[in-house]
Amino acid sequence: MLILLFLIFHWYISLFFQTFFLHRYASHRMFKMNKFTEKICFFLTFISQGTSFLNPAAYALMHRDHHKYSDTVDDPHSPQSFTSKIKFNLKTFNEYRKYINKINASDIKSSDLPRWELIEKLSDSWITRISFAIIYTSVYIIYSPSFWYFLLLPIHFFMGPIHGFIVNWYGHKVGYRNFNLSDNSRNTLFIDFLMLGELYQNNHHKSPNNPDFSIKWFEVDFGYLILFFLKKLRIIK
Ligand SMILES: [Zn+2]
Numbered sequence: 001m002l003i004l005l006f007l008i009f010h011w012y013i014s015l016f017f018q019t020f021f022l023h024r025y026a027s028h029r030m031f032k033m034n035k036f037t038e039k040i041c042f043f044l045t046f047i048s049q050g051t052s053f054l055n056p057a058a059y060a061l062m063h064r065d066h067h068k069y070s071d072t073v074d075d076p077h078s079p080q081s082f083t084s085k086i087k088f089n090l091k092t093f094n095e096y097r098k099y100i101n102k103i104n105a106s107d108i109k110s111s112d113l114p115r116w117e118l119i120e121k122l123s124d125s126w127i128t129r130i131s132f133a134i135i136y137t138s139v140y141i142i143y144s145p146s147f148w149y150f151l152l153l154p155i156h157f158f159m160g161p162i163h164g165f166i167v168n169w170y171g172h173k174v175g176y177r178n179f180n181l182s183d184n185s186r187n188t189l190f191i192d193f194l195m196l197g198e199l200y201q202n203n204h205h206k207s208p209n210n211p212d213f214s215i216k217w218f219e220v221d222f223g224y225l226i227l228f229f230l231k232k233l234r235i236i237k
Pocket residue numbers: 066168171172185201205
C-alpha cells in the first residue's frame with residue numbers, strides 16, 4: 001500500500017511541476033512569478049522529476065515549436081507518422097537532446113526562459129540520475145510487500161518522459177474534438193484526472209495561451225484549479 005501511495009505521490013507531484021512550471025509557465029508564460037519563486041519552482045521541478053528531469057529552457061523551446069508546427073513534419077514530437085511507441089519515444093528523445101545542445105551552445109539568453117546553470121548541469125549528470133534511482137529503489141526495498149512491485153520502478157525512473165509521452169501520443173491520436181483545427185489534437189478524457197488537464201490538447205491548441213484548458217461544462221482542468229488557488233495565495237500573478 002505504501003508503495004502505491006509513493007507511486008501516486010511521485011506521479012502527481014512530478015506531473016504538477018511539468019504542467020505548472022515547464023508547460024504553462026516556461027513555455028507559454030501564462031502567468032508571472034518573482035525570480036525567487038521561479039528558483040524555488042525550478043528546484044522543486046528538479047527534485048520531483050529526479051532521474052528524468054526535463055530542462056525548462058529546452059522544454060520550452062521544443063514545446064513552442066510543437067505549437068508552431070503542430071503535427072507537420074517540423075513538429076518535434078508529432079505521433080502522426082508513427083505506429084511504434086518505442087520509435088516515437090526515441091525520436092522525441094533525440095529531438096529533446098537537440099534542444100539541449102541548442103540552449104547550451106548558443107547565445108540563447110532570452111529572459112523569457114528560466115535558466116539555472118548549476119541545476120541544469122547537476123541534473124544532466126549520471127551521478128545525479130543514479131542517486132535518484134538509488135533513492136527510489138531503496139523505498140521499494142524497504143516497503144515492497146513482494147518482489148513484483150519492483151516492476152513499477154521504471155515508471156519512477158522515466159516519470160517526466162512518460163508524462164510527455166502520454167500527452168503527446170494520446171493527446172494527438174485518441175479522443176474527441178471540440179474544434180476542427182488543422183492539427184490532429186484531441187481531448188483524450190472527458191474528465192482529465194490522469195494528467196491534470198494536459199489531455200485537453202484540442203482545447204489547448206485552439207487557445208494556447210489560455211491557462212484554463214477546459215471548455216465544455218463537463219471538462220475539469222485540475223491544473224488550472226491549482227493555478228487559481230496559487231493566484232489567490234499571491235504566489236503567482
Ligand atoms: Zn499538443
